[in-house]
Amino acid sequence: KNQVEQSPQSLIILEGKNCTLQCNYTVSPFSNLRWYKQDTGRGPVSLTIMTFSENTKSNGRYTATLDADTKQSSLHITASQLSDSASYICVVSPLNNNDMRFGAGTRLTVKP
Amino acid sequence: DAGITQSPRHKVTETGTPVTLRCHQTENHRYMYWYRQDPGHGLRLIHYSYGVKDTDKGEVSDGYSVSRSKTEDFLLTLESATSSQTSVYFCAISRTNQETQYFGPGTRLLVL
Numbered sequence: 481k482n483q484v485e486q487s488p489q490s491l492i493i494l495e496g497k498n499c500t501l502q503c504n505y506t507v508s509p510f511s512n513l514r515w516y517k518q519d520t521g522r523g524p525v526s527l528t529i530m531t532f533s534e535n536t537k538s539n540g541r542y543t544a545t546l547d548a549d550t551k552q553s554s555l556h557i558t559a560s561q562l563s564d565s566a567s568y569i570c571v572v573s574p575l576n577n578n579d580m581r582f583g584a585g586t587r588l589t590v591k592p
Numbered sequence: 593d594a595g596i597t598q599s600p601r602h603k604v605t606e607t608g609t610p611v612t613l614r615c616h617q618t619e620n621h622r623y624m625y626w627y628r629q630d631p632g633h634g635l636r637l638i639h640y641s642y643g644v645k646d647t648d649k650g651e652v653s654d655g656y657s658v659s660r661s662k663t664e665d666f667l668l669t670l671e672s673a674t675s676s677q678t679s680v681y682f683c684a685i686s687r688t689n690q691e692t693q694y695f696g697p698g699t700r701l702l703v704l
Contacts, residue, residue, distance in 0.1 A: 512690065523697055523698055524635070579651055
């Protein structure tokens with residue numbers, strides 16, 4: 481069973497709208513949680529990184545939140561743009577090893 | 593792409609043949625990683641390296657071997673390719689095992 485579950489699997493929104501992507505994880509203890517953006521045919525690119533003691537981190541129109549008690553994270557995208565169309569991947573790093581756990585991603589499509 | 597290249601970018605091979613993929617970095621990062629990405633799965637770690645000649649197994653290492661004889665190069669070898677190894681392979685680098693990983697553009701491998 482994957483230790484990082486993301487929802488929804490896919491999402492379609494209109495340009496200019498906001499959206500929130502979810503990540504639930506069972507990795508414990510963990511040292512940090514990252515969100516990556518992956519454009520089609522490209523490698524993932526880091527958006528945010530949060531340690532277990534942080535509960536929010538922003539990068540422009542992207543804001544990630546973390547609730548370590550409930551083991552949930554979310555990525556909120558504000559005022560979406562066509563270029564936001566991509567897969568968004570949640571990644572959790574266990575505390576004492578290098579084997580990061582990747583979610584399967586949420587495929588976001590922004591339509592004009 | 594943070595000074596990371598992968599070669600080849602595309603390869604078609606036959607079952608039972610050996611295949612070597614190359615990852616080259618110009619960032620002098622200590623850590624290098626090989627992942628595979630398949631539909632419906634998150635990225636899965638195959639092997640990683642924490643220095644020249646220092647490597648360790650990841651989650652899905654069976655059927656793969658790696659070598660790192662220089663800081664800048666990390667090779668992934670499929671000793672005898674199977675159809676189940678058809679995938680997109682990504683290399684990543686990081687300064688430390690807790691810092692952001694930077695991904696290469698990927699290699700698309702088809703094993704017939």
